[in-house]
Amino acid sequence: MIKIRSVYTVGQLNSYIKNMFTQDYLLQSLFVKGEVSNCKYHSSGHIYFTLKDPKGTVSCVMFAGNRSGLSFRLTEGQQVIVGGTVDVFERDGKYQMYAKQIVLDGNGALYEKYERLKRELEESGMFSAEYKRSIPRYVTRLGVVTADTGAAVRDIIQVTGRRNPYVQVILYPAIVQGEAAVPSIIKGIRALEAIGVDVMIVGRGGGSIEDLWAFNERAVAEAVFNCSVPIISAVGHETDTTIIDFVSDLRAPTPSAAAELAVADIREIFTRMEACGEMMRRLMERKIRDERMQVRQAELRLKSLSPASRIRERKMTLLAEEEKLQERMRRILRGKRHELELYIERMKGLSPLEKLNSGYSYVSDEAGRNVRSVEQVENGQTVVIQVRDGRIDAVVSRVEPVQVQQGFESR
Amino acid sequence: MNIDEKNTENLSLEENFERLEMAIDNLERDDISLEDAFRYYSEGMQLLKRCNDQIDKVEKKVLKLTEEGMLEEFDNGE
Numbered sequence: 001m002i003k004i005r006s007v008y009t010v011g012q013l014n015s016y017i018k019n020m021f022t023q024d025y026l027l028q029s030l031f032v033k034g035e036v037s038n039c040k041y042h043s044s045g046h047i048y049f050t051l052k053d054p055k056g057t058v059s060c061v062m063f064a065g066n067r068s069g070l071s072f073r074l075t076e077g078q079q080v081i082v083g084g085t086v087d088v089f090e091r092d093g094k095y096q097m098y099a100k101q102i103v104l105d106g107n108g109a110l111y112e113k114y115e116r117l118k119r120e121l122e123e124s125g126m127f128s129a130e131y132k133r134s135i136p137r138y139v140t141r142l143g144v145v146t147a148d149t150g151a152a153v154r155d156i157i158q159v160t161g162r163r164n165p166y167v168q169v170i171l172y173p174a175i176v177q178g179e180a181a182v183p184s185i186i187k188g189i190r191a192l193e194a195i196g197v198d199v200m201i202v203g204r205g206g207g208s209i210e211d212l213w214a215f216n217e218r219a220v221a222e223a224v225f226n227c228s229v230p231i232i233s234a235v236g237h238e239t240d241t242t243i244i245d246f247v248s249d250l251r252a253p254t255p256s257a258a259a260e261l262a263v264a265d266i267r268e269i270f271t272r273m274e275a276c277g278e279m280m281r282r283l284m285e286r287k288i289r290d291e292r293m294q295v296r297q298a299e300l301r302l303k304s305l306s307p308a309s310r311i312r313e314r315k316m317t318l319l320a321e322e323e324k325l326q327e328r329m330r331r332i333l334r335g336k337r338h339e340l341e342l343y344i345e346r347m348k349g350l351s352p353l354e355k356l357n358s359g360y361s362y363v364s365d366e367a368g369r370n371v372r373s374v375e376q377v378e379n380g381q382t383v384v385i386q387v388r389d390g391r392i393d394a395v396v397s398r399v400e401p402v403q404v405q406q407g408f409e410s411r
Numbered sequence: 412m413n414i415d416e417k418n419t420e421n422l423s424l425e426e427n428f429e430r431l432e433m434a435i436d437n438l439e440r441d442d443i444s445l446e447d448a449f450r451y452y453s454e455g456m457q458l459l460k461r462c463n464d465q466i467d468k469v470e471k472k473v474l475k476l477t478e479e480g481m482l483e484e485f486d487n488g489e
Contacts, residue, residue, distance in 0.1 A: 136423070136425060137424075137425045137428075138423070138424040138425050138428075140424075140467065148475065148485070157473055165470040165471065166466060166467055166468055166469060166470065166471060167471065168471040168474065169471065169473045169474065170473075170474045170475075170476055170482065171473060171474065171475050171476065171485050172475075172476045173475060173476075188476075191476055191480065192476065194480075195476060195480070195482075266466070269424075269466065272428070273459060273462055273463060276428075276431050276432070276435060276455070276459055277456070277459050279435050279438075280434070280435060280438060280452055280455045280456065280459075283435070283438040283439060283448075283452075284438065284448060284449075284452045287438070287443070287445060287448045288445075291445050
């Protein structure tokens with residue numbers, strides 16, 4: 001009978017084994033070579049495949065985030081070297097390789113050489129941004145170091161001609177692959193530097209890693225680094241990265257992209273010139289308009305302050321005042337006249353003539369004093385009686401006082 | 412600032428453009444005097460003319476540099 005000391009769950013077992021893997025130094029970074037089979041590019045961007053050799057197989061996955069470590073299309077039957085880590089996939093209780101880099105076997109040695117040189121040059125500071133020369137914006141002489149046949153030179157000439165046909169392209173027909181490539185490329189860079197160009201494109205069209213190899217050589221990298229003319233590197237396709245891409249002043253993904261980067265579009269230059277001219281004319285016109293307006297304003301102010309204008313102004317004030325005065329005078333006269341009419345009416349009511357007209361008469365003594373009382377006259381005295389149409393001199397024949405009631409007289 | 416005082420004869424197209432933009436920046440200032448405005452304007456126009464003159468409007472044939480350092484016309488087989 002089996003003696004059970006302790007029982008573990010499956011999860012516990014798998015996580016125990018996973019832990020053993022993660023603690024293993026070798027499994028954290030190793031290269032494995034084999035043949036690709038069951039290769040699947042998943043829609044998520046991950047690549048699943050199996051690596052096999054006559055003795056066995058191992059599952060591999062390259063996550064989408066690591067795809068930069070693969071510069072070709074992975075297909076069945078390829079002999080490859082996979083660099084990465086080995087880890088346990090706990091769900092399935094399986095271990096698999098997580099690929100970070102995949103290179104074709106046979107290129108393995110070259111790849112290592114590339115990595116070593118890249119590391120060395122990087123440490124020596126040759127990739128440093130401070131050494132990068134800026135690419136002039138408007139070049140007139142463009143040097144090209146590439147093969148005189150093939151797509152690269154054709155693309156460069158075509159793009160340059162389209163963007164700016166006034167740029168002088170000078171080609172150094174270099175050998176770009178094989179044994180003679182390295183000295184030929186170096187000679188080309190130096191020859192174009194000597195003859196004088198504003199910027200240089202150094203590169204070639206796409207090819208296998210061996211085809212592109214000259215651009216991974218230290219001597220070529222140093223020639224690029226030491227060149228006093230700014231260099232745009234353009235080797236192969238977008239995905240190919242060579243050593244000179246790191247030392248060049250600018251890396252172009254392809255030769256035609258290099259020409260785009262090197263040569264400014266002539267139409268843009270003309271447009272820019274037109275815009276500058278237009279801008280200056282507009283600004284100058286505005287300035288003149290502003291100044292003219294200021295002069296006009298000053299002129300107006302000056303005029304308003306001149307003696308003639310002040311006299312005119314006073315005259316105007318005077319006229320206005322006079323007018324006001326006259327108006328006031330007229331108003332006063334009108335008022336007085338009206339008042340007078342009222343007086344006349346009242347006077348009319350008070351006039352003795354009116355009383356005489358209605359039958360009353362006015363009696364006075366010879367001295368002209370109004371006779372208001374019997375006591376003022378005596379018999380035989382002459383009095384004057386005024387009536388409507390004349391006077392009557394009369395002699396008093398009798399005087400007889402009448403008892404007048406108090407209050408009546410005051411009425 | 413005083414771009415008129417510097418020799419502009421041997422400047423590149425790019426440098427002339429920079430100077431041109433500088434003249435425009437100066438012209439844009441509100442506090443600039445009329446005299447200065449005229450000065451920057453005529454400078455700018457001169458620079459513009461120079462830029463234009465600098466563009467050699469002749470279409471170029473592609474040249475090939477030979478082993479012997481000679482330049483000859485490149486026939487790219489078109």
